Amino acid sequence: MLERFFEARRKIITESAFFEPLSHSIAKVIYNHVAKTNETIFMLDMGCGEGSHLSNICEIVSSNYYDSVVGVGIDISKEGITEASKNYTERIWTVADLANTPFKNQQFDVILNILSPSNYSEFNRLLKADGVVIKIVPQSDYLKELREHLLNNLTNKNILI
Numbered sequence: 001m002l003e004r005f006f007e008a009r010r011k012i013i014t015e016s017a018f019f020e021p022l023s024h025s026i027a028k029v030i031y032n033h034v035a036k037t038n039e040t041i042f043m044l045d046m047g048c049g050e051g052s053h054l055s056n057i058c059e060i061v062s063s064n065y066y067d068s069v070v071g072v073g074i075d076i077s078k079e080g081i082t083e084a085s086k087n088y089t090e091r092i093w094t095v096a097d098l099a100n101t102p103f104k105n106q107q108f109d110v111i112l113n114i115l116s117p118s119n120y121s122e123f124n125r126l127l128k129a130d131g132v133v134i135k136i137v138p139q140s141d142y143l144k145e146l147r148e149h150l151l152n153n154l155t156n157k158n159i160l161i
Ligand SMILES: C[S@@+](CC[C@H](N)C(=O)[O-])C[C@H]1O[C@@H](n2cnc3c(N)ncnc32)[C@H](O)[C@@H]1O
Pocket: 009, 046, 047, 048, 049, 050, 053, 074, 075, 076, 077, 080, 096, 097, 098, 099, 113, 114, 115, 116, 117
């Protein structure tokens, strides 16, 4: 069941252009905040789900801004990490709790936290001194059109929710 959820999410992210502006904005924030002298930047996605956001952002960052990027994604869901490792073999994927990760202190230039829970003391422990945390939080209009569309369809069929 969860496998199908993560597969569907990957399709939405990769087959529509819906999240492209977000990926490009995040890549720009990274370029503006992480030292250009870094030849390789180390990026960790905390609560990466099925990994498409991290993979897309790594592609944009490495083709436009930095020589190379090491992308690491963690999620507490085994199904999410299985889907990520099947589709994005060039990144590193780990099942872990973002409040208690298996990494040494101050390893990462960038921590991504996209629509996922946070643990700021763990983020702080893992981040290099000049690193940056990028947190994406949905606002009340997030996926409004989709919710309206689903609600209309349900109402038309006289289904009570
Ligand atoms: C709404 S999804 C967002 C996933 C992904 N960032 C995206 O935008 O497609 C929230 C994710 O947080 C993960 N998550 C929830 N609690 C977690 C924890 N304690 N440690 C790691 N991941 C967690 C869930 O398994 C889920 O994949």
